[in-house]
Amino acid sequence: MARVVVDVMLKPEILDPQGQAVQRALPRLGFQGISDVRQGKRFELEVDGPVDEAALARIHEMAETFLANTVIEDFVVKVEGAEEPAASVAEAK
Amino acid sequence: MARVVVDVMLKPEILDPQGQAVQRALPRLGFQGISDVRQGKRFELEVDGPVDEAALARIHEMAETFLANTVIEDFVVKVEGAEEPAASVAEAK
Amino acid sequence: MTARIGVVTFPGTLDDRDTQRAVRVAGAEAVPLWHRDKDLKQVDAVVLPGGFSYGDYLRAGAISRFSPVMESVIEQAKAGMPVLGICNGFQVLTETHLLPGAMLRNNHLHFICRDQKLRVETNSTAWTADYETGQEISIPLKNIDGRYVADERTLDMLEAEGRVAFRYLDVNPNGSLRDIAGITNEAGNVVGLMPHPEHAVEPLIGTGRTDGLGFFTSILKKLVDAR
Amino acid sequence: MTLDTVKHATETPEAAQPWKELGLKEDEYTRIREILGRRPTGAELAMYSVMWSEHCSYKSSKVHLKQFGEKIPENDAMLVGIGENAGVVDVGQGYAVTFKVESHNHPSYIEPYQGAATGVGGIVRDILAMGARPVAVVDPLRFGAADHPDTKRVLPGVVAGIGGYGNCLGLPNIGGEVVFDSCYQGNPLVNAGCIGVMKHEDIHLAKASGTGNKVILYGARTGGDGIGGVSVLASETFESTGPAKRPAVQVGDPFQEKLLIECTLEIFGEKLVAGIQDLGGAGLSCATSELASAGSGGMRVELDTVPLRDATLSPEEILMSESQERMCAVVEPGKVDRFMEICEKWDVIATVIGEVTEGERLEIFWHGEQIVDVPPRTVAHEGPVYHRPFARPSWQDVLQADDANKLARPANSAELKEQILKLVASPNQASKAWITDQYDRFVQGNTILAQPEDAGMVRVDEESNLGVAMATDGNGRYAKLDPYAGAQLALAESYRNVAASGAKPLAISNCLNFGSPEDPDVMWQFAEATRGLADGCLQLGTPVTGGNVSLYNQTGETAIHPTPVVAVLGVIDDVTRRTPIAFKEEGQLLYLLGDTHEEFGGSAWSQVVHDHLGGLPPKVDLERERLLGEILISASRDGMIDAAHDLSDGGLIQAVVESCLRGGAGARLVVPDGLDAFTFLLSESAGRAVVSVPRSEELRFTDMCGARGLPATRIGVVDGGAVEVQGEFALSLDELRAAHAETIPGLFA
Numbered sequence A, B: 001m002a003r004v005v006v007d008v009m010l011k012p013e014i015l016d017p018q019g020q021a022v023q024r025a026l027p028r029l030g031f032q033g034i035s036d037v038r039q040g041k042r043f044e045l046e047v048d049g050p051v052d053e054a055a056l057a058r059i060h061e062m063a064e065t066f067l068a069n070t071v072i073e074d075f076v077v078k079v080e081g082a083e084e085p086a087a088s089v090a091e092a093k
Numbered sequence C: 001m002t003a004r005i006g007v008v009t010f011p012g013t014l015d016d017r018d019t020q021r022a023v024r025v026a027g028a029e030a031v032p033l034w035h036r037d038k039d040l041k042q043v044d045a046v047v048l049p050g051g052f053s054y055g056d057y058l059r060a061g062a063i064s065r066f067s068p069v070m071e072s073v074i075e076q077a078k079a080g081m082p083v084l085g086i087c088n089g090f091q092v093l094t095e096t097h098l099l100p101g102a103m104l105r106n107n108h109l110h111f112i113c114r115d116q117k118l119r120v121e122t123n124s125t126a127w128t129a130d131y132e133t134g135q136e137i138s139i140p141l142k143n144i145d146g147r148y149v150a151d152e153r154t155l156d157m158l159e160a161e162g163r164v165a166f167r168y169l170d171v172n173p174n175g176s177l178r179d180i181a182g183i184t185n186e187a188g189n190v191v192g193l194m195p196h197p198e199h200a201v202e203p204l205i206g207t208g209r210t211d212g213l214g215f216f217t218s219i220l221k222k223l224v225d226a227r
Numbered sequence D: 001m002t003l004d005t006v007k008h009a010t011e012t013p014e015a016a017q018p019w020k021e022l023g024l025k026e027d028e029y030t031r032i033r034e035i036l037g038r039r040p041t042g043a044e045l046a047m048y049s050v051m052w053s054e055h056c057s058y059k060s061s062k063v064h065l066k067q068f069g070e071k072i073p074e075n076d077a078m079l080v081g082i083g084e085n086a087g088v089v090d091v092g093q094g095y096a097v098t099f100k101v102e103s104h105n106h107p108s109y110i111e112p113y114q115g116a117a118t119g120v121g122g123i124v125r126d127i128l129a130m131g132a133r134p135v136a137v138v139d140p141l142r143f144g145a146a147d148h149p150d151t152k153r154v155l156p157g158v159v160a161g162i163g164g165y166g167n168c169l170g171l172p173n174i175g176g177e178v179v180f181d182s183c184y185q186g187n188p189l190v191n192a193g194c195i196g197v198m199k200h201e202d203i204h205l206a207k208a209s210g211t212g213n214k215v216i217l218y219g220a221r222t223g224g225d226g227i228g229g230v231s232v233l234a235s236e237t238f239e240s241t242g243p244a245k246r247p248a249v250q251v252g253d254p255f256q257e258k259l260l261i262e263c264t265l266e267i268f269g270e271k272l273v274a275g276i277q278d279l280g281g282a283g284l285s286c287a288t289s290e291l292a293s294a295g296s297g298g299m300r301v302e303l304d305t306v307p308l309r310d311a312t313l314s315p316e317e318i319l320m321s322e323s324q325e326r327m328c329a330v331v332e333p334g335k336v337d338r339f340m341e342i343c344e345k346w347d348v349i350a351t352v353i354g355e356v357t358e359g360e361r362l363e364i365f366w367h368g369e370q371i372v373d374v375p376p377r378t379v380a381h382e383g384p385v386y387h388r389p390f391a392r393p394s395w396q397d398v399l400q401a402d403d404a405n406k407l408a409r410p411a412n413s414a415e416l417k418e419q420i421l422k423l424v425a426s427p428n429q430a431s432k433a434w435i436t437d438q439y440d441r442f443v444q445g446n447t448i449l450a451q452p453e454d455a456g457m458v459r460v461d462e463e464s465n466l467g468v469a470m471a472t473d474g475n476g477r478y479a480k481l482d483p484y485a486g487a488q489l490a491l492a493e494s495y496r497n498v499a500a501s502g503a504k505p506l507a508i509s510n511c512l513n514f515g516s517p518e519d520p521d522v523m524w525q526f527a528e529a530t531r532g533l534a535d536g537c538l539q540l541g542t543p544v545t546g547g548n549v550s551l552y553n554q555t556g557e558t559a560i561h562p563t564p565v566v567a568v569l570g571v572i573d574d575v576t577r578r579t580p581i582a583f584k585e586e587g588q589l590l591y592l593l594g595d596t597h598e599e600f601g602g603s604a605w606s607q608v609v610h611d612h613l614g615g616l617p618p619k620v621d622l623e624r625e626r627l628l629g630e631i632l633i634s635a636s637r638d639g640m641i642d643a644a645h646d647l648s649d650g651g652l653i654q655a656v657v658e659s660c661l662r663g664g665a666g667a668r669l670v671v672p673d674g675l676d677a678f679t680f681l682l683s684e685s686a687g688r689a690v691v692s693v694p695r696s697e698e699l700r701f702t703d704m705c706g707a708r709g710l711p712a713t714r715i716g717v718v719d720g721g722a723v724e725v726q727g728e729f730a731l732s733l734d735e736l737r738a739a740h741a742e743t744i745p746g747l748f749a
């Protein structure tokens, strides 16, 4: 069994009120020097069987159609432990 | 400017209904072979200045006192692009 | 002279005006408190009302807990001042660790607004003295992050010490562990619950019941007796 | 990069401009050139194109909407009429109420959560801009077939979005509708309404006057969201790699809007603004041109002072951005400091972006260079007006001839019972609690009635118990059969719902959802519906205070059913006299008010049992509606009835079932002489209600109805644990509750 991670973030041009609220709170808590915060979602998927190209292609499709709303979000699929993003990075469509 | 990522996940023993809802929906959408899904948060922090040990220590503290509620959540701090978690907590990579 | 009860407004607080009204209906004086002020204006007790302070961004209550007013509230609560956290206020209290545990997304993932039946499990807190232990009441419940969780040890401790203050009856609306709707600290001065007693103090309004009024009369009596 | 300044535009008259891509017609572009005496700059072109769009200029609908102002009934209540952000009515004791309904249909199809959420945000800012504290919201919704997979995507998102935004603002949701019909499959209708309360002296208007007054933009920073098509401009005007195509979707931040509300109310409280406008569709273009156009002078704006979320935005994009949670105020110079202090208190960003000038031009500058120089009226109020052709559709007669009264009726009691159970469980008739329980109906502590009551009602004054009520209704099936009658039936039903709650109907708002105005069939539906509504309002004495038009609701060639949604606002002097729908007291007598005819065209029965739409909708008798309303209001005031429920889709049996389930008591019904059970239970004749009368009041009540000529038929009694129709069937409350309650969660949970 292997773990695949899908990170979903709002597209850069889309308002991220959560990230903004966090960022605005930081100086009050005594944390300086953080110029921007974006908040997104992280999905950890436990995959049965081998994480081969076919499996990653399926996960990519799942991310595109279900885990992320590509109207407003980008996503990245990674195999846990791998150094590079495993499958493609979704670009703004 | 560098980017530091903080991943926050519910502790394994805590019920994650969001992850479960995703997992339950997958077969209906035609995606088989995912035995578990956990959903967490991903924070991308843009740090002014160098991301040295002191900066990471501060971010670690920020994660522990603010970004995560350690009663229910674990977190991992990573410098974007780095191979190892920069400062690790509880969960192995 | 009547008791002065502070009602805190954070940015995004919604039920502050209703809570002030409930305090007045019970016969006490409602004192508005502002999140940026440390000054508690010599109130005898504080209510942290419901709402979505800071939009519930990050986690419900997580940002508010660091406000100046909370510094004073935490200090005074530790010194014995009665504090009631309702809904978002309860979430703030768990984030400050004045109360143990945490609140998570409802197990069905939806916001839920309903008339909720509860059992008052203890009347030996500052805010429940006017109820009988075991009394069943119905008050509105409305939240999306209302599922109470804590580890088993904490839950056992709460049970053993009689600190589960309210339990859901009939239906558990959100998957809260052990049907917990609200808890108290050891001393009984700090109480938090998810449902909204301040919405149930006048006939006709909301569900038309007044089952929540006891919270405010309890505290009033306690404070006046203490004089 | 060259900036397309006014000077540059004058010097390059022949430069090609993307007016077509921006949705302008050739003659419209020519007219802009005539108005300006030169070609428009990129920024001017952007402003005109968006302000002259259907959405902002009402160019196809204007000629028909005029009737609402012309056929205006005598009504002392109206304080501010059509044309402002929202109409305002007097509800007594020095209070004024403003209310309006708007559509957010297209965005909600693309991104259901954010589309619906920002729909709520937009209507709330409209109400706020009038000077009022928003006190409640409503949400009339329409979706495709309940069991269609795409409805499973759209509905949960829309509901979560409306709840997510409204709940976070602290506005109780007190009513709305949920209707399913496959005609809305590719075009869900997400309408949102808001009610606000203020004192008469607090009414604010959207106009900029007083030379030297400052123009302040406050609220969220401006970002690249909701710009959509305007980005073609950036890429056409500027060479090389223009900015990425901007998203058409906006993301809402209800927390920011909550701060904006509290901040604005505090600013109103200190009388700091001379004019105010919310930023909605068309963003700053709309706000600045409308403020300037309605005022006495001109306006000068330094666009580079606008606080941005994205530093790469072009001036055109800044003008067009529909970033949410922003307002624009006109403030006397001496009051600016205090204004800023209040904004700082609420963590709201505020910036002086310009001032009111002597002239009559709207002038906009970018880093010192002039990019806009226009007469604001030509942008905001003197847009194109179309007299679109319309004609009665060729298929209308065939549709009306397909008489629903000829459909096969249940052959015996068992079949009747089975059909009724099916009806009660059908998605349109089933309980919507799974949806409405996702909305906070208690917040603010003033809610007297909310779903599933006939009308929502909130207390306005804690001392005097003054209250207001609102209902929204619209039946696209009726309107398809006869748009004139359909619009009047929507009005009648909404009016009846308000009266049934005990409140006196005062005025209306509407949201007119139709297909493409370029289709003469659709335009005929629109013309008929507006004529019907205007005539109806004149007759009922309820003026139209404002509204919204949503056109182009169609998939390919197929338009949605014409769907005029009508919101009626009512007032009640003493909310303790409100009438709920619940049948509770055993032994109370049930009276049916009004006449029942064999009317099944467009009915729920014809849809659920026969999947049929044809014939004529129920007949409209507005005089009867008025009389029924008066009786319901008097009976409530004088304590003659304990419950009332209006009859609409699903007929009498649907109303009785709802009232029984609400109160937890059963009913025994007897079919009156002269009616068959089927017609009695399922006909949808208008102008009817069922009431529960304490025995001690029976004589007084029937005397009143008799004296005023309203038919009142005793049809049964509140009793037992079942709904029983004597000689026909009995259905236990448990069985009914299961049928009624399980459908929607079964489909969407």
Ligand SMILES: Nc1ncnc2c1ncn2[C@@H]1O[C@H](COP(=O)(O)OP(=O)(O)O)[C@@H](O)[C@H]1O
Binding pocket: D138, D139, D140, D141, D173, D174, D175, D176, D177, D178, D432, D435, D436, D450, D451, D452, D453, D454, D455, D456, D472, D473, D497, D646, D648, D649
């Ligand atoms: N989307 C919604 N939001 C809020 N309330 C709703 C919604 N849909 C239906 N309701 C409420 O449910 C109740 C029943 O709706 P409906 O059957 O359409 O009423 P009626 O037929 O009397 O107009 C009403 O109180 C109505 O306001």
Ligand SMILES: [Mg+2]
Binding pocket: D453, D454, D455, D497, D645, D646, D648
């Ligand atoms: Mg009704």
